[in-house]
Structures are given as structure tokens and as C-alpha cells.
Amino acid sequence: MAGGEETRKSTDSLAQESSIIDTFAPEARFECPICLAWLRDPVVTACGHRFCRGCIYSWLEREHACPVDNMKLDVEKDIFPDNFTRREISQQKARCPYIVRGCIEELSPLDVESHMIICKFRPPELPENEKLRCQFVDVGCTDKFEDEPELQRHLESEVTKHLSLLSQAYTKITISNQASTSAIAQQANFWDPPAKNEQVSTSEADEGVNALLRAMYEKIVVLEQKSREQDIIISNMSEQINSLNLSMSKMQLRHCNGCYLWYINDFKNKIKDMQKDHHLMFYSPGFYTSANGYKLCVRLNLSPRDPNYIAILIHMMKTEHDNTLEWPFSGRLSITVIHPIESYRNIKETMMTRPELEAFKRPVQDLNPRGFGYTEFVLVEDLKIQEFMRNNTLVIKVQAQPV
Structure with missing residues (x-):
């Protein structure tokens, strides 16, 4: 023994x-x-x-x-x-x-x-005759054991009892309890098991538990406050980033020198929507021929003559400096449907503006309702067969060069 x-x-x-x-x-x-x-x-x-x-x-x-x-x-x-x-x-x-x-x-x-x-x-x-104590002695479990296997069996069979003791210790916390030592020392004192030959009174154990839980609660409050502050900072930074991204995209549209790439995402579903509603049209963002030049956009819809074709037209848009520009707009317009892999398959058409048309006169509204382009640019089926829609995205390139 x-x-x-x-x-x-x-x-x-x-x-x-x-x-x-x-x-x-x-x-x-x-x-x-x-x-x-x-x-x-x-x-x-x-x-x-x-x-x-x-x-x-x-x-x-x-x-x-x-x-x-x-x-x-x-x-x-x-x-x-x-x-x-x-x-x-x-x-x-x-x-x-x-x-x-x-x-x-x-x-x-x-x-x-x-x-x-x-x-x-x-x-x-x-001392050799000292028995092992339960690890929950600080919250009120007074059982002792002859060896480690017996202690382990006790821990496995008395889970409910130990949870109850922990719950009772928690409920004894009151605001009036004053910590006798620093929070760090209290926590260390709680987790550091006492020597086996030391006697720990129930009141001392309760005080240690109360001090520990109170210190932990204070830390949780501080961490929650810091977490909230970080959430606010992240939210503000996200708004700033979104604002900067929007500003950058607008700058790109203004300084693209009349060469704009329009990525039409989810193109197959857009085709289905237009087939259901032949009056449905999609417009690109407005882009400029120069920083203070003409503003244009691209329109995509199914041809009113033959819905098997897509129509691509260009519209003039109103700017704050239209009075400094010469009207009607005169220049060369190129429209290219880009093949994602083989550039020799690109479908390109170039046209010169016609000053007598309403489409090129100074816009009275934000968007000139009259457009100019091709009402039967390409068959929808050809776009599918020739695999123009990589990742379900169609790319249209437009170049506008004033003369």
C-alpha cells in the first residue's frame, strides 16, 4: 500500500x-x-x-x-x-x-x-497518508480518494453534482464583495490548487470563486466594448472603401478616352428576361471621350424586327459642360463583341456619325432617347455556339473618337 x-x-x-x-x-x-x-x-x-x-x-x-x-x-x-x-x-x-x-x-x-x-x-x-481531493474542492466538493482511478471514476459519474456546485458558486457573487488581492493574483490563486496539507474553509473558497468570476466578468465587458469599437471602425472603413471604389470607377469612366469595355454579367439570364419581355433594355454606365468631353453609353436589347438577334446602339448623355462642346457630335464609332479566347473571332463594326440625326444632337434629358447603331448586330445562337460567353459574361468594346 x-x-x-x-x-x-x-x-x-x-x-x-x-x-x-x-x-x-x-x-x-x-x-x-x-x-x-x-x-x-x-x-x-x-x-x-x-x-x-x-x-x-x-x-x-x-x-x-x-x-x-x-x-x-x-x-x-x-x-x-x-x-x-x-x-x-x-x-x-x-x-x-x-x-x-x-x-x-x-x-x-x-x-x-x-x-x-x-x-x-x-x-x-x-504526506503519504493524505488522500486525493476532488478537483472541484474549491466550489464545495469534499470527496477524497485512495488513488487516481477512483478519482477519475468520481469525475465521470458526478458531472451533474459539479455543475450544480459551480452554479451555486456563481449565484453567490455580489457587488459588495471586495477583492483582497489584484485580479491577476486572484485568478492565479483560484487555478493553483492548494497544498494537500492546507485546510481551505468554505468562506475562503467562496471568496476566491467570487473574486475570479467578478474579474472575468469585468474582462468580458471590456472585451465586448473593444469588439464593438472594432465593429464600428470596420464598418466605417468598409464605407470609405466602397466610396473610394465608386470614385475610382467614375474616374475610369471619365478618363478612358472614349474606349470602354462593358462586361455584361449573367448574360444568359438577361437574354431569357428579354425574350420574356421584348421591351426590356440594358444600359452600360456612361463613359467619356475625354475628361471634359462627350458622354456616351451603350444599349443592349433584342432586335424589334427579329428577336433572334441582339441590338447594340450608342446614346449621347448629358453632362455639366455640354455648353463647351461642339454639337452635333461628329466622329467615328466602333462596336466590338470580344471573343474570350480567340481574338480573330471578334465581331466588329465601325460607323461614322451623321450630324443630321437626332441621336447626335445635344441631349436635353440625361439620356438622349434616340440611339444609333445596329438593330441586328449578331444572332444570339451564334454567341452561344461560338462560345462568346465565358463564365456567362459577354464583353462589348466601344470606341468613340470625335473628329
Whole structure:
């Protein structure tokens, strides 16, 4: 029986120290991929990964390749000291895990484990006749056990009881409770199990639980406030980005020098809609022949004469500087339906304006109702057969050159 108690004592002591050390687990950039601990005497490989010097040297004696990406490595040529990371780790400071017991030492993370062994505030070893306590002792569970398997069976069978104890502890929180120590110390004191030979009263346990939960609640409130602030910032930035994108698109339309590419998305469904309603028309955004030049747009619809064809026409649009332009508009207009892969299949038509037509006179409305172009530009079926609609998008290029 003595042997069993000795095993129980050692196991419990190791578990306690392990839980404390885990709270000082390294960040990913300071963690050795081999030993999963803080980098000791860090080195960096030719493939850019960091390891403890001893870990990678031992590994390469067996494998001869990086354990992360399996790149072949030469110990003599591909391993370099990482002094920058060494300095960063040395600048990391942490208090001794036994701070709640009175130790005020500040250590490098690499020295924490060795310090814990010699720390005078380390909890004493359990007497051999001491029984194991339930891990929920701080919230009121007073059961004790002979060995680890018995404790494990208790934890598995008494889940409801432990949840009830936690709930009761939570309901005891009141605003009038005053924390006797700092929030960090309270939290550490709660999670650090007391020594087995120490007696913890119910009132002390309740006070510790209340202080911890109160500190956690305050942190949650602060985090929620920060989260809300971030949401507002992100929302404002999204609006600014959308506004900038809109401004950029308008600038592109104004400075395209009369050469505009119209990407008509979801083209097949647009054709179906126009086949159902022959009066349905689609218009491109307005574009300019120059920064302060003429403004035009493109119209797409099914031909009123033969709905098997699509019609493509160009309309003049009103601008704030029409009085500085010469009317009627005179120039060359080119319309090209772009093939997405083979440019020699492009369908292109060029025409000269006719000043006597209403379509080229100064617009009275935002959009001149009269258009000029081709009422039977191309068969819809030809567009499908010759695969003009890649990703269900048709591209029409229009060039307008005033003369």
C-alpha cells in the first residue's frame, strides 16, 4: 500500500507542476517544433524554420531532413545561430508561478522550470497518508480518494453534482464583495490548487470563486466594448472603401478616352428576361471621350424586327459642360463583341456619325432617347455556339473618337 501511496503522491505533484508550467507555454514563434517547448539556444535552418540547437542536431543525426517541410539539410552548411530570437526570448519576463504563495521573482521563461525546483515557496510534498481531493474542492466538493482511478471514476459519474456546485458558486457573487488581492493574483490563486496539507474553509473558497468570476466578468465587458469599437471602425472603413471604389470607377469612366469595355454579367439570364419581355433594355454606365468631353453609353436589347438577334446602339448623355462642346457630335464609332479566347473571332463594326440625326444632337434629358447603331448586330445562337460567353459574361468594346 505504501508503494501505491508513493506513486499517487508523485503523480499528483507532477500534475500540479505541469498545470502551472502550461500557463507559461511559449508563443508559436518561440516554440520548438520538435520538443514543443521554449527555444533553447535557437538556430534557424536554410528553409527558414527555428529549432533548439540540441533538438535539430539530434534529429538530423537520424533523419537528415527538416521535420517541418522535409527539406534536405546539412548540419555544417544549413544551420545558423538565431541571435535575434535569442534576444527576444531573453527579454520575455514572467513571474514565478508560486507568486500566490509569496514568491516575487521575475524570470526568463527558460528559467521558470529550474527555478520552481528550488523555489522556497514551492508547496510541500503530500504526506503519504493524505488522500486525493476532488478537483472541484474549491466550489464545495469534499470527496477524497485512495488513488487516481477512483478519482477519475468520481469525475465521470458526478458531472451533474459539479455543475450544480459551480452554479451555486456563481449565484453567490455580489457587488459588495471586495477583492483582497489584484485580479491577476486572484485568478492565479483560484487555478493553483492548494497544498494537500492546507485546510481551505468554505468562506475562503467562496471568496476566491467570487473574486475570479467578478474579474472575468469585468474582462468580458471590456472585451465586448473593444469588439464593438472594432465593429464600428470596420464598418466605417468598409464605407470609405466602397466610396473610394465608386470614385475610382467614375474616374475610369471619365478618363478612358472614349474606349470602354462593358462586361455584361449573367448574360444568359438577361437574354431569357428579354425574350420574356421584348421591351426590356440594358444600359452600360456612361463613359467619356475625354475628361471634359462627350458622354456616351451603350444599349443592349433584342432586335424589334427579329428577336433572334441582339441590338447594340450608342446614346449621347448629358453632362455639366455640354455648353463647351461642339454639337452635333461628329466622329467615328466602333462596336466590338470580344471573343474570350480567340481574338480573330471578334465581331466588329465601325460607323461614322451623321450630324443630321437626332441621336447626335445635344441631349436635353440625361439620356438622349434616340440611339444609333445596329438593330441586328449578331444572332444570339451564334454567341452561344461560338462560345462568346465565358463564365456567362459577354464583353462589348466601344470606341468613340470625335473628329
